[in-house]
Amino acid sequence: MSTLSSSLFALSSSTVTDFYARIKKTPLTDQEGLRAGRWATVALGLAFISPATIF
DSSP states (O other): OHHHHHHHHHHHHHHIIIIIHHHSSSOOOHHHHHHHHHHHHHHHHHHHHHHHHHO
């Protein structure tokens, strides 16, 4: 479980930093970054779970 959680954390962190922060023209506040990271974690988790249910 710790491997999965660390993978999700790393992916959500890089997603927020590399994509969301570049799309948004103003700098992210800590609260906005945290909220975006949590939503990215949920989205990536669902993206991993969806194909796993097929197998």
